[in-house]
Amino acid sequence: MPKLVDHEERRNHIAEATWRVILNQGMKGATVRNIAREAGLSLGALRHYFSTQDELLVFAMKLVKDRATERIQQIAMSDLPPKDKILNIMLELVPLDENKMAEMEVWFAFTFYTRHKNDVLDAQHDGIYAGMKKLIDYMDHHHMLRNNLDKEIETEKLYALIDGIAIHALLEPHRVNKERIKAVLSQHLDSICAEG
Template sequence: MPKIVNHEERREQIAEAMWRVILEKGMEGATVRNIAGEAGLSTGALRHYFKDQDELLVYAMRLVNERVEKRAMVILQEELPPKEKVIRVLLEIVPVDEERRAEMDVWFTFQAHIRHRKDLEGAPGHALGAAVSKLFDFLAYEGELKEELDIELEAERLYSIADGLALHAFLEPNRLRADTVETLIRDSVGRICK
């Protein structure tokens, strides 16, 4: 009897195999052959799920985004004060543990690779700015923001802080510890909230 395979689940497994190859060998090592080998598939079987390496790349990038978004949605559903929800969502973005560090490594590798590839349709860009803007909207809706804030400027400031922390936590994990990151995020959110 033929084995029943969940198509979407297999695509995720292949994307995760691509992440592992990238983490081990860099983007130049992320060949169809290496990815197929890591996924335990033949190159022909891999092509059944993705027509080419670019399609796999775009899918793998989207999957990184989706995983972060899912974790953020779980936090936003929790019974927490709005300010605490925003802090925890921002902490999900900063790579302070191995899982998030690996995601960030893969994400930066993807971004560097596609920077000059205008032909990669549908490749997700850097979504942090839009996410921070949504968090500001959430805080405003909840009545948490201080009066007379320049929302646009403060959103840009928080985005810059979160983005900078993410970059430096990734590049210098021994210097920028998780507790320091949390203190900086809490302080930044505290400055804009009542």
């Protein structure tokens, strides 16, 4: 009897192989041939799932985003106090562990690779700005923000903080470590929240 193949699992396996190739060889090394080899598949088998390199790259990056979104949704649905919930969501968006470090490195490599390719996934619309806007709106709705804050400016500041600290954590992981990231994000959250 032929072995049944879980096609979604196989597509995810190929996407994860793509991440490993990008981490080890950069975007230039992310050829269909190298990815097939990393995934342990023939070129024909890989092309059965992804007909073009761009289609494969888009799926691989979407999987990064989907996994982060799933983790964030679990936090959003938790019973944590509102401020802890917000902090934990922000911490999901920065590289605090080896897996998130790899996801972030792959995401930034992909972002720089696609910035001049308009027909590929627009990595600039990664959902982080929209997520920061939702966090600010959530804090406003729960009367957590200090009075007279400009919500648009605070959204932009939070977006810049998350992106900036993620890049610094990638470039200087010994200096911008887990404890420092938590301290910076906690202090920023304290600075925009009303006391009490």
